[in-house]
Amino acid sequence: MVAPFERLMEETARLFDAEERGEGPVCADAFRQVPTPQHRQPPRSVIQSALETSYHPAAIALYQAGDWVPWELNSTSIFGATDDAEDVYFVARIIGPGCLMDSDTILAGYFLQLPGIYYPLHHHEAAETYVVIGGEADWTSDMDIFRFGPxxxxxxxxxxxxxMRTFDQPLIAAWRWSGNIDTDTYRFLEGW
Ligand SMILES: [Fe+2]
Structure with a gap:
């Protein structure tokens, strides 16, 4: 039987295997080589209840991996975009500098934005791919707005x-950065 964390890495690798750009399969291979963490993280009931709502295989694997996934609480307020303490999201970094799988060329993992949250307009030098695996959000890319789901x-x-703006559902995604993954290039922008 495949351990829950290993199953999660395989399901995530499959998401980026399907990307036509060459960096996608490179990131997929890195996910397959991530070592299993030594320690579970504390349980996060709010994350688990959000994950319960999705039936995508990768989201089910993410739910079942439970507190093996190193979720961190984030807020856009730490970047100065808002002082609203409710404006929170969760990121689990799996591959990247100092992560479970150390890498200077890939930053990748999972993203979870709770219902009713606006993640403000921003940009960065890194090229980025999201694959939605649960919930939905209105997504602004450049000047266009679409509602995206699993x-x-x-x-x-x-x-x-x-x-990204969520309404009555959370947004759950796998995500990866390539190119210049230095977070110093991250900036918030004016606009929707
Ligand atoms: Fe981004």
Whole structure:
């Protein structure tokens, strides 16, 4: 039987295997080589209850991996975009500098934005791909707004502005950065 965390890495690798850009399968191979973490993280009931709502295989694997996934609480307020303490999201970094799988060329993992949250318009030098595996959000990419749900792959070339707004569902996604993955290039922008 495959251990829950290993199953999660395989399901995530399959998401990026399907990307036509060459960096996608490179990131997929890195996910397959991530070592199983030594320690479980504390349980996060709010994350688990959000994950319960999705039936995508990768989301089910993410739910079943439970507190093996190193979720961190984030807020856009730490970047100065808002002082609203409710404006929170969760990121689990799996591959990247100092992560479970150390890498200087890939930053990748999972993203979870709770219902009723606006993640403001921003950009960065890294090229970025999201694959939605649960919930839905209104997604601004450049000047267009679409509502995206499970199975959607969204790619942002370097410095393409993007934003996400959730309503009554959370947004759950796998995500990866390539190119210049230095977070110092991250900036918030004016606009929707
Ligand atoms: Fe981004």
């Amino acid at each position: 199975g959607t792959m969204i790619h942002h070339p370097p410095y393409m502005p993007h934003a």
